[in-house]
Amino acid sequence: MTTGVLALVAAVWGALAGTLLPRAAYRFAVPSGEPWRDHCPAGHHPVRGWLGGARCGRCADSGRRADSGRRADSGRRAGAGGTADSREHAGGLPEGAPPPSYRAPSALLLAPATALVCAALAAATGTRPELAVWLLLAPVGVLLSAVDLRVQRLPDPLTLPLAALALALLGLAALLPEHAGHWRTALYGALALGAGYYALYRLNPGGMGFGDVKLAVGMGAVLGWYGWSTVLLGTFAGFLLGALYGGALVLARRADRRTAIAFGPFLIAGAFLGLLAGAYAA
Known part of the structure; x- marks a missing residue:
């Protein structure tokens, strides 16, 4: 095996291994003396295992459903008065959105x-x-x-x-x-x-x-x-x-x-x- 091919195979291995690191990096990245994280970045669901992505699939699914519902409701109200969008954003984050939290490693x-x-x-x-x-x-x-x-x-x-x-x-x-x-x-x-x-x-x-x-x-x-x-x-x-x-x-x-x-x-x-x-x- 040539050096170039060997380096390419090693790079593929490294890329695959690197995609499994974010969850461990997220769970371990806590200040000294504190226990390892056991909940998702939004704090809503428990995190299991140490390998894989740091993002919470359940939060992503619920967020998509909530966003779809808000768009549909906004469309209905905009058709009635055209002011729904300004009312939604006047108070910052929409009601029910997760609070700002730790940014998980990518x-x-x-x-x-x-x-x-x-x-x-x-x-x-x-x-x-x-x-x-x-x-x-x-x-x-x-x-x-x-x-x-x-x-x-x-x-x-x-x-x-x-x-x-x-x-x-x-x-x-x-x-x-x-x-x-x-x-x-x-x-x-x-x-x-x-x-x-x-x-x-x-x-x-x-x-x-x-x-x-x-x-x-x-x-x-x-x-x-x-x-x-x-x-x-x-x-x-x-x-x-x-x-x-x-x-x-x-x-x-x-x-x-x-x-x-x-x-x-x-x-x-x-x-x-x-x-x-x-x-x-x-």
């Missing part, structure tokens, strides 16, 4: 992002067995980034299993021929990066969340697969991206030096760039 954003990440990983890794690991972990990374950007929270049900899953899958990949990494270094990388972030958290709890520490364990595992140089490169890239973003906010006067930012997306982006470099060099 598959139109998550699917292309996941597809692009998967295609890039496939182009860099080729047909080596660890590619399957990267393609399975990539949607989780996109999901974590989406949640952290929204509410500055990295959920334990995602960060902790990600680290365990990365090490378990890389252990299986190490048993297959033609792999280009080392499982033991992946384990050491997970421990080292987790310990390093924990030290930063202890030194400055206000500048580093404990969720970042847990996420660093998983990122250290995937970077460590390709060696210590990849760990250093991915770690440096994450801090550099975060610093550039924070500096841009300060220059734009949208933040100051004490403003907290979501660091998880930069940790993940740095690991992604380090992984690309390590895969190309392997």
Whole structure:
């Protein structure tokens, strides 16, 4: 299989996986200390499951029926006096409309992002067995980034299993021929990066969340697969991206030096760039 075809297949996989992320992103994106969301964006119906769209089908159906009824009633009253439309909109939202609520994440954003990440990983890794690991972990990374950007929270049900899953899958990949990494270094990388972030958290709890520490364990595992140089490169890239973003906010006067930012997306982006470099060099 050529690199182009492999990247295309990976992009299709990423797009399909990305379409399943909005519901999980919606349910997980709550402030720290609050339970995961269990009702639709309008608050009318319970949400079941974690994969799929975030929009509530029952709310959409009832909204279409209500809108159709309003149009029919408006037509009847407009025929009588021609003032129905102005009366409906004078008070803002029509009676019975759901209140303004949290804007659920869209598959139109998550699917292309996941597809692009998967295609890039496939182009860099080729047909080596660890590619399957990267393609399975990539949607989780996109999901974590989406949640952290929204509410500055990295959920334990995602960060902790990600680290365990990365090490378990890389252990299986190490048993297959033609792999280009080392499982033991992946384990050491997970421990080292987790310990390093924990030290930063202890030194400055206000500048580093404990969720970042847990996420660093998983990122250290995937970077460590390709060696210590990849760990250093991915770690440096994450801090550099975060610093550039924070500096841009300060220059734009949208933040100051004490403003907290979501660091998880930069940790993940740095690991992604380090992984690309390590895969190309392997």
